[in-house]
Amino acid sequence: xxxxxxxxxxxxxxxxxxxxxxxxxASVTILEHKDRVGKKILMxxxxxxxxxxxxxxxxxxxxxxxxxxxxxxxTLVRFDAAKTRDFFRRLGLxxxxxxxxxxxxxxxxxxxxxxxxxSACDRLGVRIRTDCEVTAVRPERNGGTVCVTQYVRTDQDxxxxxSSQTVVKYDRLILAMGGKAAPVSGSDGSGYALAxxxxxxxxxxxxxxxxxRCSGAFFKxxxxxxxxxxxxxxxxxxxxxxxxxxxxxxxxxxxxxPVFQLSRLASRAIHDKRQCEAGINxxxxxxxxDLEKMDDGICGAFSHKTxxxxxxxxxxxxxxxxxxxxxxxxxxxxxxxxxAGKIQKCLKMLSDFRVRITAPNPFEHAQxxxxxxxxxxxxxxxxxxxxxxxxxxxxxxxxxGICGGYNLQWAWATGAIAGTAAALREDKR
Ligand SMILES: Cc1cc2nc3c(=O)[nH]c(=O)nc-3n(C[C@H](O)[C@H](O)[C@H](O)COP(=O)(O)OP(=O)(O)OC[C@H]3O[C@@H](n4cnc5c(N)ncnc54)[C@H](O)[C@@H]3O)c2cc1C
Numbered sequence: 001x002x003x004x005x006x007x008x009x010x011x012x013x014x015x016x017x018x019x020x021x022x023x024x025x026a027s028v029t030i031l032e033h034k035d036r037v038g039k040k041i042l043m044x045x046x047x048x049x050x051x052x053x054x055x056x057x058x059x060x061x062x063x064x065x066x067x068x069x070x071x072x073x074x075t076l077v078r079f080d081a082a083k084t085r086d087f088f089r090r091l092g093l094x095x096x097x098x099x100x101x102x103x104x105x106x107x108x109x110x111x112x113x114x115x116x117x118x119s120a121c122d123r124l125g126v127r128i129r130t131d132c133e134v135t136a137v138r139p140e141r142n143g144g145t146v147c148v149t150q151y152v153r154t155d156q157d158x159x160x161x162x163s164s165q166t167v168v169k170y171d172r173l174i175l176a177m178g179g180k181a182a183p184v185s186g187s188d189g190s191g192y193a194l195a196x197x198x199x200x201x202x203x204x205x206x207x208x209x210x211x212x213r214c215s216g217a218f219f220k221x222x223x224x225x226x227x228x229x230x231x232x233x234x235x236x237x238x239x240x241x242x243x244x245x246x247x248x249x250x251x252x253x254x255x256x257x258p259v260f261q262l263s264r265l266a267s268r269a270i271h272d273k274r275q276c277e278a279g280i281n282x283x284x285x286x287x288x289x290d291l292e293k294m295d296d297g298i299c300g301a302f303s304h305k306t307x308x309x310x311x312x313x314x315x316x317x318x319x320x321x322x323x324x325x326x327x328x329x330x331x332x333x334x335x336x337x338x339x340a341g342k343i344q345k346c347l348k349m350l351s352d353f354r355v356r357i358t359a360p361n362p363f364e365h366a367q368x369x370x371x372x373x374x375x376x377x378x379x380x381x382x383x384x385x386x387x388x389x390x391x392x393x394x395x396x397x398x399x400x401g402i403c404g405g406y407n408l409q410w411a412w413a414t415g416a417i418a419g420t421a422a423a424l425r426e427d428k429r
Contacts, residue, residue: 003027005422006146006170008134009191010037012408013394014176015117016087016415017422021174022124024423029168030126031148033133033186038114040178040185044408049110051088052081052412053405055101061401061410062264064203068375072399072410075380079413081405087412091116102405131161134177137194139387143171172389172422176415179369179395180205191396192372199386200373206271207366208264208400209407214253214278214355218322223251225316230281233262233357235269237277247280249319253357254278261402264370267360276357282315282350299343303336310335311346323349368407372398381421382414391418 005021007014010032022028030037041049053060057076063069085095085103093116094106105112121128129150136147146168151161177191192202226248233241243258266276302310307329311320324331327345329338363369373392377385382397384390393414401407 003171003423003425004029004143004169005172005174005419006031006168007174007176007419008146008194009175009177009186009394010034010128010130011040011176011178011185011187011394012038012411013178013415014174015121016412017174017176017391017393017419018126018415019091019117019120019124020416020419021172021423022121022126024420026172026423028124028126030121030128031132031134031146031168032128032130033151033190035130035153037128037130038117040182040187041114041117041408042110043182043185044110045104045405047110048104048108049113050102050104050403050405050408051095051113052084052103052409053101054081054097054103055404057406057409060404060406061399062208062370063375063398063400064371068398071375071380075413075417076409079416081409083416084409084412087416088113088116091120100404134190134194137173137198137390139198139390143169143389144173145169146173170389172391172425174391174393174415174418174422175396176393177396179372180363181207181209181366181369181395183363187395195373195392195396198384198390200377200384200392202373203371203398204271205369205371206264206267207360207363208267208370209260209367209403210263210267210365211250211255211361212253212259212263212266212278212357213359213361215358216355218325219249219253220251221322222249222318225249225318226256227282227316227319228284229258230284231258231262232279232281233266234277234279235265236275240265240269244284253355254280257403260367263360264400266357268370270357270359278355278357280353280355282319282353283347284351299335299340303334305335306332307335307338307343307346310343311350315350319350323353367403368395368400370398370400372396374398382418383421391422393418 003026005026005028007018007030010030018028061072095103131151133149138145154160178187180189229247230244241262243261245258248256382391394411
């Protein structure tokens with residue numbers, strides 16, 4: 001009889017694990033507590049699914065220590081972006097690479113990614129049980145059982161669900177329950193609780209790839225502004241990261257890809273009660289060298305303009321207005337009346353606009369989590385070192401990547417490796 005591989009969680013890593021295990025002859029069942037699998041895949045890349053990235057992976061991932069980072073890089077050499085593209089090509093999905101190395105389906109539709117995964121599951125006979133919540137795991141000498149709450153929707157009210165308890169036997173179990181980010185898609189953190197019960201430790205998961213909340217009443221006035229700029233993250237006064245690109249200002253703080261890229265460092269630092277500040281350069285252009293020379297002569301040429309009008313020649317009007325107010329320039333005062341000294345101060349502020357970061361936005365807004373089960377607690381095939389026959393994959397583990405397809409790459413790679421090992425019993429002890 002074929003080995004029974006049970007996959008808890010039908011997200012990116014779970015679907016990949018199921019397909020790789022089934023292709024190698026295992027009898028596979030996915031247990032998914034939502035009413036359908038792969039809900040988060042549909043949300044990725046703004047509905048376009050940036051499914052991997054062809055660039056060098058070094059420096060694109062975070063984990064708690066150097067050994068773990070090396071484990072991540074080793075994994076992504078074993079199953080790299082090219083293998084991900086081959087995998088999808090094999091399932092009938094053509095992909096294209098963009099200038100930054102990001103890979104998308106040719107049609108730029110996330111739904112097609114899920115469609116090909118589901119169709120592969122159908123073809124390979126993978127059983128998908130939805131509305132099925134994994135609540136406990138009981139390991140035995142060989143394999144074990146999974147306790148499941150099965151929900152059934154009633155005909156009268158589609159929102160009302162009746163539940164019953166069942167158990168499912170496994171020879172190998174793959175925990176692919178994701179983290180806590182975007183819980184609407186099903187990842188509610190129950191994977192961490194289960195891993196703890198199995199003897200694993202969990203590095204506290206925090207929101208990552210997320211907007212940052214900042215102090216400053218002026219954010220209300222800046223809401224909706226998009227500006228090209230540079231953002232530096234300062235932790236206890238020292239620069240920890242710097243990103244460039246389109247910044248989005250909101251009524252509570254900052255957003256946009258550059259903010260997302262450094263958000264996990266801010267999230268962890270705030271959690272560790274460290275001081276977090278952002279220094280935003282709204283004028284990171286060559287013209288700054290002219291601006292630095294701003295003197296009475298140059299100011300004189302624009303003396304008829306109001307200070308706000310003058311600054312609005314370089315930055316968004318709303319930013320110009322906020323900076324003038326911060327420097328204490330009387331509304332409507334001209335450049336001539338304001339004087340070169342204060343205009344210089346405005347420019348200095350525009351090139352290093354300091355704000356205190358108070359918190360990341362909550363998990364509901366985050367794309368991924370940082371933290372999770374330490375990589376040292378699983379072997380090279382992602383089998384638990386605490387509990388035999390159980391594998392942990394995807395976001396449940398302590399690995400998070402920056403934006404650009406790196407997080408899905410981690411999900412496909414860990415799913416593929418664990419699914420293969422689970423089916424072939426490569427790590428039989
Ligand atoms: C808005 C958004 C956009 C993103 N865009 C990108 C992108 O373009 N590129 C990229 O690389 N990454 C992107 N990501 C991140 C990426 O989606 C995740 O890193 C990846 O989906 C993680 O895969 P996973 O399988 O580990 O977990 P998940 O995809 O979260 O899957 C976990 C599954 O387990 C199920 N589950 C949880 N608990 C239980 C339980 N107790 N019983 C049964 N089932 C359970 C959940 O319902 C879910 O289906 C994005 C994330 C978000 C939220």
